[in-house]
Amino acid sequence: MARPVVVHACCGPCSLEPVRLLREEGFEPTIAWSNPNIQPAAEYERRLETLRGWAASEGIEVLEVPGDRERAELWERVVAPHGFDREARCRACYALRLSAAADLARELGFTTLTTTLAVSPYQLHDACDELLVAIAASRGLEALVRDWRPRYPEATRRARELGLYRQNYCGCRFSAAEAQAERIAAREARKAARHAGARAIVPSSLEEVR
Ligand code: SF4
Structure with a gap:
């Protein structure tokens, strides 16, 4: 049972x-x-x-x-x-x-x-x-x-x-603020990573042009 x-x-x-x-x-x-x-x-x-x-x-x-x-x-x-x-x-x-x-x-x-x-x-x-x-x-x-x-x-x-x-x-107003801050930080990190990737490509493409 x-x-x-x-x-x-x-x-x-x-x-x-x-x-x-x-x-x-x-x-x-x-x-x-x-x-x-x-x-x-x-x-x-x-x-x-x-x-x-x-x-x-x-x-x-x-x-x-x-x-x-x-x-x-x-x-x-x-x-x-x-x-x-x-x-x-x-x-x-x-x-x-x-x-x-x-x-x-x-x-x-x-x-x-x-x-x-x-x-x-x-x-x-x-x-x-x-x-x-x-x-x-x-x-x-x-x-x-x-x-x-x-x-x-x-x-x-x-x-x-x-x-x-x-x-x-999670549930309380503090957790809502924390979750929002984490989402913004993650978005910024993704943006920075994309930007760094783009910068890494530019020198090599410039070299190719040269
Ligand atoms: S984050 Fe807020 S709602 Fe969630 S367990 Fe902690 S105090 Fe409670």
Whole structure:
């Protein structure tokens, strides 16, 4: 018989591979939505609706942690002050979200907890594992620690194939700014590389002319 597990899910695309692999392992996932970090509100709704639509097609229940939207205020108080200190900010964010998911899991009588955050190469994997283990233990739950990052390309491919909405930043306004800065830096680097390539060609072509 399949073992029940609560899977804290950050979004639909990141749930695809963890759910498939957990089922292969003999677990039956129930999803917990605990993401007061997602900004703005329209983005929060869009990710939740994407997750709900996909989960329904898979026959998976999505439990919204009570008061999750309202917990955005708490997020502002305990996470936002870390600003662009990524390590401190994300640790506080993981702790808030996983604690709420763990509380719900315990209240509903589940014994095992995991998170889809473990599929994204953009997350702080070790910090997330460490907090998952500590938070689960503090509630008498077993933490299912997995490294699904090698499956990220496949998750992306499947999400595209299914036409799921895929966001281009983690969730908070700081991550949106960081992702935008990274895209600009990458664009500039590509431009510089092209420019350097063009310069390298010019002398040889001039020599040919001579
Ligand atoms: S980058 Fe993601 S995990 Fe880190 S604080 Fe922002 S929303 Fe939370």
